[in-house]
Amino acid sequence: MFARSAFAVAVVAVVASCGVYAQEPNCARNYTVALGDTCDGISAKTNTSTYQLATVNADKIDAACDNLAVGEPLCLGIIGQDCDVVHVVASGDNCDAIAISAGTTDAILLANNPNVNSECTNIYPGEVLCTATELVYTSTSS
Numbered sequence: 001m002f003a004r005s006a007f008a009v010a011v012v013a014v015v016a017s018c019g020v021y022a023q024e025p026n027c028a029r030n031y032t033v034a035l036g037d038t039c040d041g042i043s044a045k046t047n048t049s050t051y052q053l054a055t056v057n058a059d060k061i062d063a064a065c066d067n068l069a070v071g072e073p074l075c076l077g078i079i080g081q082d083c084d085v086v087h088v089v090a091s092g093d094n095c096d097a098i099a100i101s102a103g104t105t106d107a108i109l110l111a112n113n114p115n116v117n118s119e120c121t122n123i124y125p126g127e128v129l130c131t132a133t134e135l136v137y138t139s140t141s142s
């Protein structure tokens with residue numbers, strides 16, 4: 001009896017501490033924010049697109065990405081919808097050239113990066129694009 005109630009207390013403590021920094025259970029890749037991190041910096045060093053990082057962590061990261069907290073856990077991608085093949089946009093890049101060099105098509109590039117407009121005029125140096133050769137975010141269940 002005593003052992004069982006001690007166990008119950010420990011479980012409550014663990015649940016309470018998880019509540020502060022809840023992590024996504026379906027997360028394919030976890031990440032902990034480090035000093036000096038920026039969203040595109042995290043994306044570039046972890047092979048995660050700018051779109052995917054923002055979308056998966058939409059409840060934690062604001063639109064300007066100015067609220068990252070050191071030690072904060074982030075999820076880099078959801079299992080089954082995790083693009084980890086990327087290209088960091090350089091000055092002068094365009095979608096045609098990025099798609100060709102990645103061996104994919106403009107249509108797939110745009111589908112995997114819904115934040116990029118159809119004319120590809122809003123990409124910027126340092127942005128991280130998913131360059132997977134297959135559609136990552138299609139799902140029969142949603």
Ligand SMILES: *[C@@H]1O[C@H](CO)[C@@H](O)[C@H](O)[C@H]1NC(C)=O
Binds near residue numbers: 027028
């Ligand atoms: C990421 O963290 C969650 C919550 O702790 C865990 O359930 C999951 O297994 C972790 N994923 C990986 C790939 O470590």
Ligand SMILES: *[C@@H]1O[C@H](CO)[C@@H](O)[C@H](O)[C@H]1NC(C)=O
Binds near residue numbers: 045046
């Ligand atoms: C990112 O992708 C490149 C190219 O495939 C690979 O060399 C590198 O190890 C990857 N980095 C991480 C953190 O997965």
